[in-house]
Amino acid sequence: MPDLSVEQFQTLSQQIYQKLGLHFDEKKIYFLKTRVAKRMTALGLDDPREYMFKLSYADPHGEEMQALANLVTTNETYMFREYDQLQAFANYCLPEVLSAKQARGERTLRIWSAGCSSGEEPYTLAMIVQDVFPQAQSWDCEIVATDIDENMLKRVAAARYGARSVADVPDEYRAKYLLEDGDEWIVRRRTTALVKARHLNLSDRMAMRAMRGFDFIFCRNVLIYFDDLSRKAVVDHFYNALNPASYVFLGHSESVGRVNTAFKLKRFENHLVYVKE
């Protein structure tokens, strides 16, 4: 395995942050080293400096960065993924938005799970909304789950998940919102009723313009697969899709501010979230 120096690790993690928006701190030094080693072997390189040069200056179409991204990210999706972020949503952002709406006499709540894959995220959000805000059933409340892949949307509609998908669901949520069926788990009907699955290509600008009036957008670990320009365009659309004083959540280690300066960073105790003012 190549001996990536600490300085090279720091430069590399900075580059990955700048290009992909993913943050790797020193706890991930071994993880990153092993992934870089794989890429270096594939490219026939034995000097980390050569690899870093390639990544920085000899990768005009971003192919190597994408190859590295594929190794350092995971396609795996499961319920209650990135729990910290969900806590910020449940404990701070959602109550804030709901009380503002109640004060204005509004009874609608719209959440968009963009790039929802097989549905674990929208159903997680649905469970949290029902738990934090039991009145949701009497409000006009919907979680719009969109994905480009029709097969994924079929899985959202089926709302059946294997043990791995539900492994991180807290017991009390599991008892309230899921039903065990053999070696699978089914999302209960009152929870699935909140989720509306739709086909949407995030790069289709006309279709994106039709997405308006949301209070929250979740688009976690999706944009890392977009090039810079497309990523900016998508986040700009998110900005327009949100109501004022609404929130966007990208992946835990992805930064909105890096892509769009119109969003403002807001702190809730230990949590940092992006808000459209």
Next chain:
Amino acid sequence: MSTLKEFEEKLHGADEAERTYAAEDIGYLNVPDGVPPLLERLAQEPSLAVRAAIFQALIRIEADAAIEGSIELLGSEDPQIRNQAVDVLRRKGPQSIPFLKTVMREGDKDMRKLVLDVLSGMQAGNAGEIYAKALSDPDVNVVITAVENLGRMRAAEFRTRIEELMGTDSHPMLTGACLEALVEIGDESSLGAIRRRFPDLTSLPDFLLASYLKAMAALGSATEFGEVASLLPVRGPHLRPPILSALMAIYPHCPLLEPGETLLPALRAVVEDGDPPLCRYQAVRVLSFWAARDDVYAFLLSCLSSRERLVRLGAAESLSMTKRPGLAQVLAARALEESDEEVLQALAC
């Protein structure tokens, strides 16, 4: 079908989203006539979101008008507009070079510096003329930026000129930039030039020493290894990372080097109380060069029980590269007590 005129009207609408969409649509229209209305709107646009959409539209418009417009924006009073204009021009790639050459000839020092900011990160083969001029620029910031870019691009054709710039009694920031550039493009003659320029390491200020160490890491051999090693016990803790990095980089070029009397105790001291933890990790990794020695081997084994995970990680990586009989069993036994996922992976290698 919507026309440019319709989009222009919407670009001045009251609704922020409508203005964003209008800018986006003009970008997709991709006609030179789309540039003036975008620039006109930009001058009065209060919304950051719409501004961002205008810049994206300028990127999408392939005509030279978008480049000319962006070059005008380099002169803006607003730093955000200047930065975004730099980004647009950078994305235009070689197409923008002829326009940048003109700015380099006729622009003031701020504009000349911005030209080099545009070129930064661009592999523009036809920018040689701009760089040749920049290296003789009367403004030191322009020269520094040019040297930094050339180093990063590994433009070896400018090596001799950069060695000359370092050799003169120049601005310390320029000297540092030259050292850093030679890290990337230097050769044996550069090593000689660096050593002539800095004959006495003890008097070298910290900020230059860090750059010097990087150059030694890239170009140094046995002589430099000894010199760099002698710095570890005597220079401040903030210099430990570049010293340790240099040792790690030089050793593989001359693998039979002995550590000398002071280096091993100094490395052990860093492992035991060095801060930040990454330094401790580096020190463990440097120790691994002499893992065949019984004392070092025993020390590395003891590191597997450190409370600091990066020390354990470094020790696991270092030991797993040695071929000691019975080591596999030792590592397997240690793995039973280890809970950190990454250390476990390293132990298993």
